[in-house]
Amino acid sequence: MKKPELNITPFVDIMLVLLAILMVSVTVSTYQEKNVNLPEGSKTTPAVKKATITITIPNSSYAIVNQQKIPLNDFLENFNLKYGNFNKNALVYIAADKNIKYDTFMKVYAAVVKSGFTQIGLLTK
Template sequence: MEDFSKFNLDEKPDLNITPLVDIMLVLLAILMVTTPTIVYKEDITLPKGSKTQKVIDEPMIEIRIDKNKNIYVKDSKFSYKNFTDSFNLFSSSYNKNTEVRIRADNNIIYGDVIFILKTIKEAGFLKVSLITNG
């Protein structure tokens, strides 16, 4: 007969889950690395466009500023000092939803470009953007 007196039956065994956690972390890392490289292929049939109707070019105002602070709008040339009044007169015939694009020389001070931008916004134009070579 065996002697069971040396075994304590009230003792609870300790579970070592460290290897399980290690394996799960490795699997998670593998999943995170491989998921962005998976490419799904979807067959999409795009609708045919109409070849008879052309896209309507919306009117646009392009403002160019050279390194000497000369401001060109379409075929007109304005001085920097009088630009606010001149642009208000020039833009009175345009719809305020017209897109305005500003191209400035690389050597122009940032504050001068912001002054032009502020003048255009104060004239009521909502769609104003700066054009870069980026």
């Protein structure tokens, strides 16, 4: 009598499909949190350094710095209080909605520069 064999090929196929679905759903849920319409950028390879400070500017009234809302009217003072003791060589990413005014973006950018940070990256799509 012939011994039955265990065929694991269908099992491996199903696991690979489930893994692909999991990877796509995690990526989508991670990037749906930010409701910012970024401008188009150049098609270069993304930076591999991990940002220490991430600033998101969804509109002209506030900015989100590492998931904390900071009003833009006193952004410089609040940013210096919370992040003034960070390493000044730390990488800072700024993601601004493409519909905000240039003046609003420059106010945040100038505050980061005045705080002493030298490595500032601008996020695009």
